[in-house]
Amino acid sequence: MTAAADSKPADFIREIVAEDLRTGKWGGRVQTRFPPEPNGYPHIGHAKSICLNFGIAREFGGKCNLRFDDSNPEKEDLEYVEAFKRDIRWLGFEWDAELYASDYFEQLYQWAERLIEEGHTYVDSQSLEEIRRGRGTLTEPGVDSPYRDRSVAENLDLFRRMRGGEFPDGAHVLRAKIDMGSKHLIMRDPIMYRIRHVPHYRQGNAWCIYPTYDWTHGQSDSLEGITHSICTLEFENNRPLYDWFLDRLGIHHPQQIEFARLAVSHMLTSKRKLLELVREGHVDGWDDPRMPTISGLRRRGYTPEALRNFCAEIGVTKYNSLTGLGVLESALREHLNKTAPRAMAVLRPLKLVIENYPEGQSEELEAINNPEDPSAGTRRVPFSRELYIEREDFLEDPPKKFFRLSPGREVRLRYAYFITCTRVVKDDAGNVVELRCTYDPATRGGDAPDGRKVKATLHWVSAPHALHAQVRLYDVLITKEDAADVEEGEDWKASLNPNSLEVVEDAKLEPSLTDAAAGSRFQFERLGYFCVDAKHSTPGRPVFNRTVTLRDSWAKIKDRGD
């Protein structure tokens, strides 16, 4: 038995699985499935479900299928199938079988005929509008369709002709004969088949009738021998129907278990809205680094480990919660801090000239690649008389708690020397355009032999050696904390952040970054984590995406106005 089965289950679903294993309910089998509809790219919410379904199979020695729930030909596409497969693998999971609900269409059809013969279903020929009216309301029961008592022979004949393509869209549907007076709306003779004369992305023109979700899902689960059919809360209402079909058919009957879908603050998890953003060009495709899609997060610089750790962190419950974006970012930083090599980069450059450093001279200084990981080694960084430092690291008139550079003050340049600001050069408008400094040659490497201390260490880049690169800074796409909270009549796009992307055209980077591979991740010291954009970079000319900033306690003090 695996470790997870020995120790305390992490959530109520794993508790059920562990208990079923203990009692031998499924003969020691654990079979789950991840059942996306291929009608969009997988997002952070899918990541939670992927980690759950594949994770449970892995932890309990079971299997997990990837099954595409593709019973609606109007929205589905192969592009989305490929996206799911790519992203599941990137997240670190592998399916035991790749399956498609559309491959079960014939079996489903045969079962439907059987239910007709047994009097459990009928062909309804009412219009869409009549069916809707007949369903009743939340408080009033529905009324029986006038076609409800057709003979088995008539039902069978009609259903076969539906399949044969004799009728136009909407002419008939196949309905389960359950109870129009049921208090569960889902049980008021739910629809099993609709006529749609449209090709299916996998089945082509083989079918013109398509099964609905309710008629497809449970039977697909059954066919695959699923033991625990894990889905999101909104399907809780459908469970009586899930059970009803399986009981009528008398086939393997998995247990459906529902959990709360993931919601992260400032992130959209509506596939419809994400599709709208892509189609209307609000973003640079499904994998725009601002998108909550797995491909967007990947391009942004997220790691699979960070995403998996996040999913483990947030837990699994039946409570509809809103997880703060900070929790996601914290999981990200935790992983990147341990793994990302450090580099120096100046986003908003301020020229700094060291007056007592010989003109034309340069040298290389040793820098540590990752203080959290000694095995990452060191590298050499060029230093010279003219440097760039970050504009916000200098203040002519500093407040008390500002430790960085100001006139007359000495600070350390990381891995280099102590410098003292001697003069401020301004343009006619009074803007600071350049700093003149002196350095102490005795502090080479960053330590003073006399033991004197400085309060700040600044990052810097040698001007003549600098790599000039584009860096993209991202902010949340949605300004609202709860992105799904939209008043009726309100345009959800009103909460789109107009400043979600800032492009820094000419950042100064240390030259070692010139050949950074697409997708590779770095910590730009004191700024944050950045990765090489896989879409816009070209060899020797990397474009960097800011993945996430570092925690910044100075920013907090500054904002507080201490």
Add this chain to the structure above:
RNA sequence: UGCCCGGUAGUGUAACGGUAGCACGAGUGACUCUGGAUCACUUAGUCUAGGUUCAAAUCCUAGCCGGGCAACCA
């Protein structure tokens, strides 16, 4: 209004009738060649009202609040 589900520090979660923990956040301090990281401490919670019990976050009842359900979507 009917049915189903759910309410534990600011947020997310644990506790399975027996001392309400953890994480993120926030605050304070230590350390530091990243105002990073790390470490220590602090902050703050069982929706309400009854009931059962020696003992209730946990079981029961009622209420309050939140979510879902009236697509030929999933």
